[in-house]
Each structure stands twice: as structure tokens, then as C-alpha cells.
Amino acid sequence: xxxxxxxxxxxxxxxxxxxxxxxxxxxxxxxxxxxxxxxxxxxxxxxxxxxxxxxxxxxxxxxxxxxxxxxxxxxxxxxxxxxxxxxxxxxxxxxxxxxxxxxxxxxxxxxxxxxxxxxxxxxxxxxxxxxxxxxxxxxxxxxxxxxxxxxxxxxxxxxxxxxxxxxxxxxxxxxxxxxxxxxxxxxxxxxxxxxxxxxxxxxxxxxxxxxxxxxxxxxxxxxxxxxxxxxxxxxxxxxxxxxxxxxxxxxxxxxxxxxxxxxxxxxxxxxxxxxxxxxxxxxxxxxxxxxxxxxxxxxxxxxxxxxxxxxxxxxxxxxxxxxxxxxxxxxxxxxxxxxxxxxxxxxxxxxxxxxxxxxxxxxxxxxxxxxxxxxxxxxxxxxxxxxxxxxxxxxxxxxxxxxxxxxxxxxxxxxxxxxxxxxxxxxxxxxxxxxxxxxxxxxxxxxxxxxxxxxxxxxxxxxxxxxxxxxxxxxxxxxxxxxxxxxxxxxxxxxxxxxxxxxxxxxxxxxxxxxxxxxxxxxxxxxxxxxxxxxxxxxxxxxxxxxxxxxxxxxxxxxxxxxxxxxxxxxxxxxxxxxxxxxxxxxxxxxxxxxxxxxxxxxxxxxxxxxxxxxxxxxxxxxxxxxxxxxxxxxxxxxxxxxxxxxxxxxxxxxxxxxxxxxxxxxxxxxxxxxxxxxxxxxxxxxxxxxxxxxxxxxxxxxxxxxxxxxxxxxxxxxxxxxxxxxxxxxxxxxxxxxxxxxxxxxxxxxxxxxxxxxxxxxxxxxxxxxxxxxxxxxxxxxxxxxxxxxxxxxxxxxxxxx
Numbered sequence: 135x136x137x138x139x140x141x142x143x144x145x146x147x148x149x150x151x152x153x154x155x156x157x158x159x160x161x162x163x164x165x166x167x168x169x170x171x172x173x174x175x176x177x178x179x180x181x182x183x184x185x186x187x188x189x190x191x192x193x194x195x196x197x198x199x200x201x202x203x204x205x206x207x208x209x210x211x212x213x214x215x216x217x218x219x220x221x222x223x224x225x226x227x228x229x230x231x232x233x234x235x236x237x238x239x240x241x242x243x244x245x246x247x248x249x250x251x252x253x254x255x256x257x258x259x260x261x262x263x264x265x266x267x268x269x270x271x272x273x274x275x276x277x278x279x280x281x282x283x284x285x286x287x288x289x290x291x292x293x294x295x296x297x298x299x300x301x302x303x304x305x306x307x308x309x310x311x312x313x314x315x316x317x318x319x320x321x322x323x324x325x326x327x328x329x330x331x332x333x334x335x336x337x338x339x340x341x342x343x344x345x346x347x348x349x350x351x352x353x354x355x356x357x358x359x360x361x362x363x364x365x366x367x368x369x370x371x372x373x374x375x376x377x378x379x380x381x382x383x384x385x386x387x388x389x390x391x392x393x394x395x396x397x398x399x400x401x402x403x404x405x406x407x408x409x410x411x412x413x414x415x416x417x418x419x420x421x422x423x424x425x426x427x428x429x430x431x432x433x434x435x436x437x438x439x440x441x442x443x444x445x446x447x448x449x450x451x452x453x454x455x456x457x458x459x460x461x462x463x464x465x466x467x468x469x470x471x472x473x474x475x476x477x478x479x480x481x482x483x484x485x486x487x488x489x490x491x492x493x494x495x496x497x498x499x500x501x502x503x504x505x506x507x508x509x510x511x512x513x514x515x516x517x518x519x520x521x522x523x524x525x526x527x528x529x530x531x532x533x534x535x536x537x538x539x540x541x542x543x544x545x546x547x548x549x550x551x552x553x554x555x556x557x558x559x560x561x562x563x564x565x566x567x568x569x570x571x572x573x574x575x576x577x578x579x580x581x582x583x584x585x586x587x588x589x590x591x592x593x594x595x596x597x598x599x600x601x602x603x604x605x606x607x608x609x610x611x612x613x614x615x616x617x618x619x620x621x622x623x624x625x626x627x628x629x630x631x632x633x634x635x636x637x638x639x640x641x642x643x644x645x646x647x648x649x650x651x652x653x654x655x656x657x658x659x660x661x662x663x664x665x666x667x668x669x670x671x672x673x674x675x676x677x678x679x680x681x682x683x684x685x686x687x688x689x690x691x692x693x694x695x696x697x698x699x700x701x702x703x704x705x706x707x708x709x710x711x712x713x714x715x716x717x718x719x720x721x722x723x724x725x726x727x728x729x730x731x732x733x734x735x736x737x738x739x740x741x742x743x744x745x746x747x748x749x750x751x752x753x754x755x756x757x758x759x760x761x762x763x764x765x766x767x768x769x770x771x772x773x774x775x776x777x778x779x780x781x782x783x784x785x786x787x788x789x790x791x792x793x794x795x796x797x798x799x800x801x802x803x804x805x806x807x808x809x810x811x812x813x814x815x816x817x818x819x820x821x822x823x824x825x826x827x828x829x830x831x832x833x834x835x836x837x838x839x840x841x842x843x844x845x846x847x848x849x850x851x852x853x854x855x856x857x858x859x860x861x862x863x864x865x866x867x868x869x870x871x872x873x874x875x876x877x878x879x880x881x882x883x884x885x886x887x888x889x890x891x892x893x894x895x896x897x898x899x900x901x902x903x904x905x906x907x908x909x910x911x912x913x914x915x916x917x918x919x920x921x922x923x924x925x926x927x928x929x930x931x932x933x934x935x936x937x
Contacts, residue, residue, distance in 0.1 A: 171211050171212065171213055171214060172211070172212055172213070172214055172215070172218065172237045172238065172239070172240075172241060173209065173210070173211050173239070173240040173241070173506070174191075174193070174209070174210045174211075174212065174218070174220065174234075174237075174240075174241050174242075174243060175207070175208060175209040175210070175240065175241075175242055175243075175445075175504075176207075176208060176242050176243040176244040176245070177202075177205070177206045177207050177208075177244045177378075178191075178202050178206045178208065178222060178244070178245060178246075178247060179206050179244075179245075179246050179247075179380070180227075180246060180247060184275075184351050184352070184377060185202070185204070185205050185206025185207075185351050185352055185375070185377075185378075186202060186206050186224055186227070186247060187201075187202055187203060187204050187205075187206065187271070187352060188201055188202065188224060189201065189202040189206070189208070189222055189223065189224045189227075189247070190221075190222070190223045190224065191208045191210060191220060191221075191222055192220070192221050192223070193210065193212050193218060193219065193220055194219060197212045197213070197215075197218075198210050198211070198212045200567070201634065204352045204354065204373075204375055205351070205352070205375055205378075206351075209504070209507065209509075209567065211506065211507055214237075214238075215237070216235070216236060217233065217234070217235055217236075218233070218234040218237045218241075219231065219232075219233050219234075220232045220233075220234070220243060222245065222247065224247060227247040227248065228247065228248045230245055230247055232245070240445050240446075242445065246380075264670055264678040264727065264729065265668070265678055265680070265727055265740075266641070266643035266668025266669065266670060266678055266680055267361075267643055267645065267666055267668055267680065267682075268356040268358070268359040268360045268361065268666050268680070268682050268723070269354040269355065269356050269360070269373070270296070270354065270355050270356065270357075271352065271353065271354055272289075272292060272293075272353040272354070272355060273353075273789065274289045274292055274345075274347045274350045274353040274374075275347055275348060275350050276789070277289075277292045277347070277821075278292075278347030278348065279347075279871075279890070279934055280823060280833060280835045280869055280871055281821070281835055281837055281867075281869055282835060282837065282867045282868055282869025282870075282892075282894035282895065282896070282930070283304065283837055283867045283869075283894075283896070284304045284305055284391075284415065284418050284867070284896050284925065284928075284930075285304070285305065285306075285307065285343065286389070286391065286392070286394075286413065287347060288307055288342075288343040288345070288347060289343065289345040289347050289350065289353060289372070289374065290306075290307035290308070290309055290343050290345070290372075291307070291343075292821075293309055293355055293372065294309050294819070294839075295791070295793060295819040295820075295821050295837065295839070296355065296357065296779070296793055296819070297357075297740075297742070297777030297778060297779045297793040297794065297795045297817070297819075298311060298312045298357045298358075298742075298744075298775065298777045298795045298797070298817070299311050299312075299357065299370075299817075300812065300814045300817055300841055301839070302316065302337065302759055303337040303759075303905060303924060304337070304865060304867075304896070304897075304924060304925060305337035305338060305340065305415065305418065305924075305925065306337040306340050306759060307330075307340060307342075307343035307344070308330075308340070308759060310369075310812035310814075311357050311358070311369040311370040312357055312358060312369060312370075312744065312746070312773055312775060312797065313773045313775075313797055313799035313810050313812050313813055313814070314368055314369030314370075314773075314812065315369075315754060315756075315761055315811075315812065316756075316759070316761060317688075317691070317693070317694075317761060318367050318368045318369035318370070318688055319367060319369050319370045319371070319372065320364060320365050320367040320370070320371050320372070321344055321345065321371075321372045321374070322364075322371070322372070322373045322374060323344070323345060323374045323375075323376065323452065323454075324374075324375060324376055324438065324450070324452050324498070324500075325498075325500070325513065326452055326496065326498040326513070326515050327365055327515070327559070328344045328345075328454075328496060328517075329494070329496070329517050329519065329555075329557065330344060330494075331458070331492040331494055331519060331521055332519070332521065332553055332555070332691075332692065332693060333490075333492070333521040333522075333523050333551055333553050334490075334492060334521075334759050335523065335758060335759055335760045336758050336759060337758070337759060337905070337924075338415075338419055338428075338430070338460065338462070339430070339458070339460035339490045339492070340458070340759065341413070341430075341432040341456070341458030341460070341492060342411055342413055342432045342433075342434045342456060342458065344454075344456065345372075345374050346376075346394075346396070346409040346411060346434065346436050348385055348387075348394060348396040348409055349376045349377060349396060349407055349409045349436065349438070350374055350375070350376060350377070351375050351376055351377040351378070352374075352375045353372070353373070353374050353375075354371075354372075354373040354374075355370065355371070355372050355373075356370060356371050356373075357369070357370050357777070358370065358682070358721055358723045358744055358746070359664075359666055359682025359683060359684065359721055359722075359723035359744075360664070360666075360682075361630060361645050361647055361664060361666065362628050362629075362630045362646075362647030362648055362649040362662065362663075362664045362684070363574055363576070363628055363630050363647065363649075365626075366626075366649070366651055366660065366662065366686070366687040366688065366689045366716065367686070367688060368686045368687070368688040368717060368718075368719040368746075368748075376407060376438045376452075377398065377407055378400060378405045378407070378438075378440055379398030379399055379400035379405050379406070379407055380400050380405075381399070381400060381401075382398070382399045383397075383398045383399075383936075383937075384396060384397045384398065384936070384937050385934065385935065385936045385937070386934070386935045386937075387932060387933070387934045387935075388932065388933050389930055389931060389932035389933070390417055390929075390930050390931050390932070391413055391414060391415050391417065391418070391930055392411070392412045392413035392414050392415075392432070393411075393412055394409065394410065394411040394412070395409070395410045396408070396409045396410075397409075402442075403441065403442045403443070404439075404440065404441050404442070405438075405439075405440045406437070406438065406439050406440070407437070407438045408435075408436070408437045408438075409434075409435070409436045409437075410433075410434070410435050411432075411433070411434045411435075412431075412432065412433050412434075413430075413432040413433075414430055414431065414432070415430060415432075416428045416429070416430065417928055417930070418896065418925050418928050418930075419925065421897075421925050421926035421927065421928050422923065422924070422925055422926070423467050423468060423469045423922075423923055424464050424466075424467040424484075425464070425465050425466055425467065426462060426463050426464035426465040426466075426484065427461075427462070427463040427465070428461075428462055429460075429461040429462065429463075430458075430459070430460045430461070431457075431458075431459045431460075431461075432457075432458045432459075433455075433456075433457045433458070434454070434455070434456050434457070435453075435454070435455045436452075436453065436454045436455075437451075437452070437453045437454075438450070438451070438452050439451040439452075445504075446503055446504050446505065447501075447502070447503055447504075448501075448502040448503075448504075449499070449500070449501055449502075450499070450500040450502070451497075451498065451499050451500075452496070452497070452498045452499075453496070453497050453498075454494075454495070454496040454497075455493075455494075455495050456492075456493070456494040456495075456496075457493050458490075458491070458492040458493070459489075459490070459491050459492075460488070460489075460490040460491075460492075461487070461488070461489050461490075462487065462488045463486075463487040463488075464484035464486075464487075464488075464527060464529075465483075465484060466481070466482060466483050466484060467480070467481070467482040467484070467529075468480075468481055468482075469920055469921065469923070471920065471921050472535075476535070477535070478533065478534070478535050478540075478918070478920075479533070479534055479535075480531065480532075480533050480910070480920045481531065481532045481533075481534075482529045482530065482531040482532075483529060483530050483531075484527060484528070484529045485527070485528050485529070486525065486526045486527035486528055487525065487526070487527070488524070488525035488527060489522075489524050489525065490522065490523050490524065490525075491520070491521065491522045492519070492521045492522075493519065493520045493521070494517070494518070494519040494520075495516075495517070495518045495519075496515070496516070496517050497515065497516050498513060498514065498515035498516075499513070499514050499515075500512070500513040500514075507566055507567040507568065508564060508565065508566045508567075509564065509565045509566075510562075510563075510564045511562070511563050511564070512560070512561070512562050513559075513560070513561045513562075513563070514559070514560050515558075515559045515560075515561075516556070516557065516558050516559070517555075517556070517557040517558075518554075518555070518556050518557075519553070519554065519555045520553075520554050521551075521552070521553045521554070522551070522552050523549055523550075523551040523552075524549065524550050524551075525547065525548070525549050526546075526547070526548050527546070527547050528544065528545065528546040528547070529544065529545055529546075530542075530543075530544050531543060531544070531545070531910065533910055533918060533920075540918070541596055541910065541918075542596070543594065543595050543596035543910070544594070544595050545592065545593060545594045545595070545611075546592070546593045547590075547591075547592045548589075548590060548591050548592075549589070549590040550587070550589045550590070551587065551588050551589065551590060552585075552586070552587040553584065553585070553586050553587075553692070554584070554585045555582070555583070555584040555585070555692065556581075556582075556583045556584075557580065557581070557582050557583075558580070558581045559578065559579070559580045559581075560578065560579050560580075561576060561577075561578040562576060562577050562578070563575070563576040564576070570633055570634055570635045571631055571632070571633050572631070572632040572633075572634075573629075573630070573631050574628065574629075574630040574631070574632070574647070575627075575628065575629050575630070576626075576627065576628045577625075577626075577627050577628075578624075578625070578626045578627075579623070579624070579625050579626075580623065580624040580625075580626075581621075581622075581623050581624075582620075582621065582622045582623075582624070582691070583619070583620070583621045584618075584619070584620045584621075584691075584692040585618075585619050586616065586617075586618050586619075586620070586692060586696075587616070587617055588614055588615055588616040588617070588708055589614075589615050590612075590613070590614050590615075591610050591612065591613040591614070592610060592611045592612045592613075593610050593611055594611040609702070609703065609704060609705075610704060610705065611704060612704050612705075612849065612850060613704065613705040613706065614698070614705075614706045614707070614708065615706075615707055615708070616696070616707055616708030616709070618692075618696070618708065618709075618710050620655070620692050620695060620710055621655070622653060622654055622655035623653075623654040623655075624651060624652065624653050624654070624689070625651070625652045626649065626650065626651040626652075627649075627650045628647060628648070628649050628650075629647060629648055630645065630646070630647030630648075631645070631646055631647065632644070632645045633645075637672075638672060639669070639671065639672060640669050640670050640671040640672040640673075640675075641669070641670040641672075642667070642668070642669055643667070643668040643669075644665075644666070644667045644668070645665070645666050645667075646663075646664070646665045646666075647663075647664055647665075648661065648662065648663050648664075649661075649662040649664070650662070651687070651689070653689060653716070655712055656690070656712065656713070656714065656715055656716075658715060658716060660687050660716060661685075662684060662685045662686060662687060663684055663685060664682075664683070664684030664685070664686075665682065665683060665684060666680065666681070666682035666683075667680065667681050667682070668680040668681075676728060676729045676730060677726065677727070677728055677729075678726065678727040678729075679725075679726050680723075680724070680725050680726070681722075681723070681724045681725075682721075682722075682723045682724075683720075683721055683722040683723065684720075684721060685718065685719075685720055685721075686718070686719045686720075686721055687716040687717065687718055687719075688716055688717040688718075688719070689716050690714045690715075690716060690717075690752070693761065693763055694714060694752050694763045694765070695710050695711055695712070695714050695765065696708045696709070696710065696711070696763065696765050697709045697710070697711040697764075697765030697766060698765065704850070709765075711765045711766055713766075714752065714765065714766060714767060715750050715767050716750065717748070717749075717750050717751055717752055717767070718748070718749045718750050719746045719747070719748050719749075720746065720747040720749075721744065721745070721746050721747075722744070722745055723742060723743070723744045724742065724743050724744075725740065725741060725742035725743070726740070726741055727739070727740045728740075732782075735782060735783040735784075736782055736783060737780065737781065737782030737783075738780075738781045738782060739778075739779070739780050739781075740777075740778065740779045740780075740781070741776070741777070741778050741779075742776070742777045743775075743776050743777075744773075744774065744775055744777070745772070745773070745774045746772060746773040746774070747772055748770060748771045748772060748773065748801065749770045750767040750770075751767065751768070751769035751770060751771055751801055752764060752765070752766065752767055752768070752769075753768060753769050753801065753803060753852070753853075754811060755811060755847060755852055755853070756811040756812065756844065756845075757906050758905055758906050758922075764852075768803055768804075769801045769802055769803040770801065770802055771799065771800050771801030771802060771810065772799070772800055773797065773798070773799045773810070774797070774798050775795060775796055775797035775798065776795065776796045777793070777794075777795045778793070778794045778795070779791055779792065779793045779794075780792045784822065784824075785823065785824045785825055788823040788824060788825060788833070789823065790821060790822045790823050791820075791821055792818075792819070792820050793817070793818070793819040793820075794816075794817070794818050794819075795814075795816065795817045796815070796816055797813070797814060797815060797816075797817070798813075798815065799812075799813040803854055804854075806854050808853040808854060808857065809845055809853070809857075810845075811844070811845050811853070812844065812845075813842075813844075813845055814841045814842045814844070815842045816841065816842050817839075817840075817841040817842070818838075818839070818840040818841065819837075819838070819839050819840075819841075820836065820837070820838040820839075821835070821836070821837050821838075822835070822836045823835045823836075831872055831873040831874075831876065832870065832871070832872050832873075833870075833871045833872075833873070834868070834869070834870055834871075835868070835869040835871075836866065836867070836868055836869075837866070837867045837868075837869075838865070838866045838867075839863060839864070839865050839866075840862065840863070840864050841862065841863050842859070842862055842863075843859040843860035843861050843862050843863065843904070844859065844860050845857050845858075845859060846858055846859065846860055846906060846907060848909060848917070849909055860904040860905075860906070860907075860921075861903075861904055863903050864899075864901050864903065865897055865901060865903060866897070866898045866899055866901075867894065867895065867896050867897065867898060868894070868895040868898045869892060869893075869894045869895075870892055870893050870894075871890045871891070871892040871934075872890065872891050872892070873888065873889070873890055874889040874890065874891055875887075875888050875889040876888060885937060886935065886936070886937050887936040887937060888934075888935070888936040889933075889934070889935050889936075890933070890934045890935075891932075891933050892931070892932045892933070892934070893929065893930070893931055893932075894929070894930040894931075894932065895927070895928075895929060896925065896927065896928045896929070896930065897925060897926055897927045897928065898927065899927075900926055900927040902921075902923045902924075902926070903923065903924045904921040904922065904923060904924070905921075905922045905923065905924050906921075906922050907919040907920060907921055907922065908920045908922055
């Protein structure tokens with residue numbers, strides 16, 4: 135026994151020592167290999183130069199894989215090896231493979247992917263991207279070229295066809311999301327927060343949208359449950375990224391309503407993209423009941439510059455000048471309303487004019503640095519708006535019923551409202567990739583300064599008597615004045631983590647984060663936790679489920695802080711209420727997508743249910759585009775609803791969708807419960823595209839909207855005093871486009887890539903939709919609601935050239 139022990143004991147010790155030496159050797163080897171790593175990065179686009187998101191970049195088993203982001207960018211770190219084989223895969227595109235011999239340091243592979251079109255029985259097979267987060271991806275550029283709507287195919291008009299979204303009107307870029315205010319939506323362009331003019335009171339004067347659809351590369355929209363990286367807004371986020379051209383490119387559009395020119399040029403280190411738009415919607419405005427001289431001038435110039443002096447550094451710049459002028463000299467108005475049994479006619483002769491100006495400038499510069507798996511950036515941005523609404527208009531009116539005069543009178547309106555606002559921002563942001571995690575962190579500071587001047591009044595008389603009738607005084611019907619300067623500073627911090635992993639249960643996409651904000655004017659410190667999770671089950675890959683929720687705030691800006699105080703009947707002054715707090719929304723959103731094939735083509739059916747618990751509400755009223763806040767946190771409420779969308783290719787090679795939403799909104803003030811101002815109880819939108827059979831060069835697009843009417847109140851009143859609804863909004867726009875020169879798919883460049891001629895039929899069925907009402911009051915204090923109708927049927931011709 136001793137002999138055996140004597141023999142085997144040294145052997146055991148030797149084996150034990152050999153095991154520890156092996157572990158040490160493997161550890162040293164692993165550390166040496168980790169220190170000798172290769173970084174692979176680049177950008178993936180389609181053949182039109184637009185970035186592809188969600189492309190799987192794989193280096194083989196055990197060497198790592200990643201996905202491209204919204205800009206088509208990817209970055210992957212792997213161990214040093216003699217040969218590196220990279221594959222690029224995306225549903226609907228041909229797989230691309232690249233081989234690198236003896237790679238060292240940082241390597242760049244940028245490429246373009248071709249669509250994978252397999253023709254089976256003359257039907258093209260494609261796929262639809264699965265959605266596992268709160269963002270819906272939109273093809274805004276194609277919509278802008280084909281949709282026949284009066285905005286010229288703006289991104290906002292496209293958003294208004296999505297479930298849960300209601301546009302403010304056919305000429306407006308404003309929209310309400312799930313019952314929220316127009317101010318509750320935030321817009322980003324290349325990571326820069328974009329602000330809109332604040333004094334715009336009517337669709338006619340709003341001008342061009344803030345996003346140029348011809349410059350877009352990717353557009354993401356979320357109607358709720360969005361991530362913590364996005365600013366404090368309660369309703370939605372529109373995240374737009376502009377293209378980075380790979381070579382020289384350009385497009386031009388000319389129509390009866392204006393024109394647009396886009397030019398781009400790019401190389402490996404430098405790229406630039408410029409877009410100029412001009413619009414005059416005089417022809418559309420001429421279809422309204424109020425006749426006169428319409429003279430609108432809307433101009434927009436946007437530029438994007440990108441420079442990469444080295445593989446690690448990048449410099450980007452963005453500039454936007456939005457110059458909108460609206461001049462109008464009304465002559466007369468003739469409005470018929472009522473029913474066959476109770477027909478009314480309202481006739482007005484005008485004198486005076488209106489001259490509005492809305493000039494807004496946005497600029498930003500970003501410096502980025504990449505090291506290892508970390509991307510760092512510092513962004514400086516500024517916004518400046520100079521707005522003026524000025525008019526002096528008087529009129530003499532007659533109101534009759536079936537030929538019998540009900541009343542006659544005069545009125546005069548005066549307004550000199552001025553607003554100047556400056557917003558300066560600095561944002562430091564970083565992104566670090568750790569295995570299957572993507573960590574985002576940021577710190578931002580912002581300074582807001584607003585100067586507002588309000589001076590407006592309205593005088594009315596009926597049958598020679600001034601209204602309101604006062605025996606001992608001459609009073610105006612309404613007057614408002616104010617003079618205020620408001621400043622505020624904000625500090626915000628964000629920490630967010632995105633985890634993506636393929637498990638036995640399926641593909642998971644989970645994003646959680648916290649946003650913290652401090653506002654100096656109110657002393658608020660806000661904490662906003664947010665979480666979203668998505669799953670594509672391994673056993674049912676045609677399904678995609680998502681669940682999101684969190685706490686969302688609406689930070690008060692200048693208008694939310696104005697409190698009206700009545701100093702005499704009908705006369706008010708505005709005061710700044712510094713005690714106004716941020717409105718709060720506790721949201722939960724659950725949804726599912728089902729991908730299927732019908733008629734040999736791909737389709738996707740989406741459904742979402744949502745609930746918002748609202749508190750610290752600052753109640754507001756809406757008249758046309760004017761949003762008037764109560765100026766204090768006085769109410770609570772809720773929003774609940776269901777949204778449905780069917781998306782697919784009803785016709786091969788052409789995307790279409792149908793959206794339908796049901797919604798219920800309530801808010802309670804001092805024990806009284808009423809609907810919220812943008813309470814559209816139902817909303818049906820259709821966007822359908824088709825190729826005319828036998829004429830493949832002729833493409834048809836149809837855009838239709840049917841939604842519940844808006845809540846309306848009497849002038850100077852609120853919903854708590856009484857309300858009624860406008861008639862349901864119904865409208866159909868039709869666009870026809872003929873391809874004179876069609877785009878080639880063989881990859882060769884030509885001087886003229888495509889040329890399309892089109893005709894648009896706005897308001898195809900000439901339906902009279904009500905914007906709001908003008909109340910006529912006689913000396914007996916009897917009021918008559920005269921509808922203000924939106925635009926009628928009109929034709930527009932356009933020509934689009936790509937080169």
C-alpha cells in the first residue's frame with residue numbers, strides 16, 4: 135500500500151501542477167489574444183444610398199456578430215486572426231460576403247446590398263421587417279413623391295395616416311397623437327431637437343413642414359412607450375435621419391404650388407446634402423369661402439455636412455432656415471350652412487389686411503470620437519424664432535334664413551402679437567457596446583429665453599348696438615394684452631441599456647432606462663423610468679410581441695405658463711405663472727404584429743392597446759391651430775384606446791396600409807368630467823397605391839381620412855362651460871404619376887435616373903369639412919354658429935426629376 139502511495143502521490147502532484155500551468159497558459163493566451171484585437175466597422179446601404187437598419191453582420195461562430203443601427207452603421211471587435219470572413223444578411227436582400235487577409239487594427243467594410251427578388255409564378259417575394267420596439271419605421275421619401283395631399287407629401291402628413299394620429303387639417307403639419315396636444319410631440323433631425331413656430335393660428339399661414347422628405351434616409355415614429363433617450367414629451371417622438379450621399383446626386387420637383395431642389399455629394403471622408411423648398415398654396419386657398427388676395431411665401435433651406443478626418447473622428451453640421459410669410463387681403467365671404475329645411479346664408483364684405491411672419495433658424499454642430507467599442511459625441515445646437523401676427527380687418531355682415539334677414543352688423547379685429555424665442559443646448563452622449571448590451575448615457579444642458587408681446591382686441595355691433603350692450607359704457611367684445619420675458623435653464627441626464635439576444639424562447643429586444651431632469655424656473659426635479667421589451671418567439675417567428683411603459687412628463691414652455699386674468703367683462707391681461715409644474719403621464723402600451731402572406735405577397739397586421747393615467751394636467755382649448763392653456767395644473771384624467779393597422783403590398787411592389795383607432799379621453803376639473811380637446815373617438819385612415827393594369831408606368835395613390843369631429847366651445851368659454859362637436863372629418867386625395875423615364879435596376883449610373891409627371895386631385899369628392907365656427911350674436915344675445923370651412927376640390931400638376 136505504501137509502495138502504491140509512494141508511486142502515485144508524486145504523479146498526482148505532477149498532474150495537479152500541470153493542470154494549473156495549463157490554466158495559467160490558457161489565461162495568458164486569452165489575455166494576449168484579447169489585447170491583439172481587430173475592429174471592423176462600416177456602413178451598409180441599399181443601391182439608392184439609403185441606410186439599412188437591422189443588417190446582421192457576422193464573423194462566424196465564436197468571432198462575434200452585431201446589427202446595423204438606424205444610420206446603417208455597425209462596429210464589431212474580434213480577436214486577431216489570419217483571415218476574417220464577414221457576412222451581411224437582411225431579409226429581402228441578397229447576402230453579401232467579404233474576406234480580409236491578415237487584418238490588423240481598425241478595418242472598414244462599407245457596401246451596398248441588392249434586393250433579393252425571387253420571381254415565383256410572376257410574383258415577387260419580399261419580407262416585412264419585424265418590430266420589437268416602440269419605433270415604427272416609415273418610408274417617407276417614397277410617400278412624399280407619390281402621395282397627392284396639399285402639404286406636398288410631408289412627413290407629418292404621412293404620420294397623420296398612422297393609427298392613433300389625427301392631423302390638424304389638410305394644410306397643416308401639426309398632429310395630435312392619442313388625444314394629446316399639438317405641443318406634446320417632439321421631432322428630431324439628425325439627433326437635433328426641432329422646434330416649431332408658436333404663434334401660428336391658422337393652417338393657411340403655417341408654411342412648410344420642419345422635415346424635408348427628399349433628404350430623409352430613415353424615419354422612426356413612436357406614438358407612446360418610447361425610450362428614455364428622447365426628451366420629455368407625453369405623446370410621441372418623430373426621429374428623422376438625413377441621408378449621407380455616397381456620390382453626386384440630385385432631384386428637382388416643380389408643381390403649381392411651388393418647387394424643391396435637393397443636391398448631394400459624398401466621398402469616403404466628406405459628404406454634403408442640401409435641400410431648398412419653396413411653396414405658394416394660393417391655388418388651394420382660393421377654394422375657401424373667403425375670397426381675396428392670398429399672397430403666401432414659404433421658403434426652407436436645410437444643409438447637412440459630414441467630415442471624417444480620420445477613422446476615429448467625425449464632424450457633422452446641420453442648418454435650417456425656415457422663412458414663412460403670409461399676406462392676405464380679404465374681399466368678401468359667402469357661406470351657406472344648415473339643412474334644406476333650415477338653410478342659412480352668411481354674407482360679409484371686408485376691409486383691411488393681414489401680414490404674418492414666422493422666421494425660424496436651427497443650427498447644430500457635432501464632434502464625435504470612436505475608441506474601441508465606445509462612441510462619444512458632443513453636440514452644440516441653437517434655435518431662434520422671430521414671429522409676428524399682425525392684422526386689422528373689419529367687416530359688415532348679413533345673416534339671413536330662407537331670404538329673411540336674421541341680423542346685420544359690423545365687427546373689427548386687431549392683433550399685434552410678437553414672439554422671440556432662443557434655445558441654446560449642449561449635449562454630451564456616449565454609447566458603449568458590451569457583448570449583447572448597448573449602453574447609452576448622456577448629459578445635457580439647455581437655456582430657454584422667450585420674449586412675448588400680446589395686443590389684440592375685437593369689437594362687434596349688431597343693428598347699430600355695440601356688443602356687449604352696456605348702457606353706461608362702450609366696451610369691446612374681447613381684449614387681451616400682455617408683455618412678458620421668460621427664462622429657464624434645464625439639466626438632464628440619461629442612462630439607457632438595450633439588450634438583444636437570441637435564446638431558445640426566441641429573439642429578445644429589451645430597452646430600459648432612466649431620464650432625470652431639473653428645471654430652474656419651477657425648481658422641479660423629474661425622474662422618468664421607462665422600459666420596453668419585444669419578443670419574436672422561436673416557435674412562431676411570424677409573430678412579434680412588445681410591451682412598453684413608463685413615466686412621461688410635459689415640460690412647460692412659454693405658452694403653458696401664461697395665465698389669463700379678467701380685469702373687466704371681456705377684457706383680460708396675461709400673467710406668467712412660475713408655479714406651473716410639468717404635466718405627467720403614466721403609460722402602458724402592449725402590442726403584437728402578425729406577418730403573413732396572402733395572394734403571394736407579404737402583409738403585416740398590427741394591434742396595440744394603451745392606457746395613460748394623466749395628472750397635473752394644464753387644461754387647454756383649441757381653436758383652429760391656436761392652443762390656449764389655463765395656465766395652472768388643475769385637472770387629472772386618462773386616455774385609453776385600441777389601434778389597428780394592416781400593412782402590405784396589396785399590389786406587388788407597392789406599399790399600402792389601412793389604420794383604424796378607437797379612443798376615449800377624459801379629464802376632470804373641480805369634480806366635472808369632460809372629453810379632452812383632441813378627443814377623436816374613432817379614426818380611419820387609408821393609403822393605397824396601385825399600378826394601372828396594362829400601364830406599368832402609371833402609378834395611382836389614394837389617401838383617405840374619416841375621423842370624429844373635434845370638441846368646440848363658444849368664444850371665451852371652456853369645455854367645462856359647455857361644448858359641442860364639429861361634423862366628422864371626411865376627405866379623399868388622389869395622386870397620379872406617370873414614369874416618363876424609369877429608374878434602372880442594373881446598377882449603372884445615368885445622367886437622368888428617372889422622370890415622373892403627376893397630377894393631384896385634392897379633396898376628390900369636394901367635401902366641405904368644418905375647421906371651426908364664427909359666432910354671430912345679435913342685440914338680443916342670440917348666437918348663430920357660422921362654420922369656417924376648409925379647402926375644397928383643387929387640381930395640382932407636378933414634375934419630379936432624379937439625376
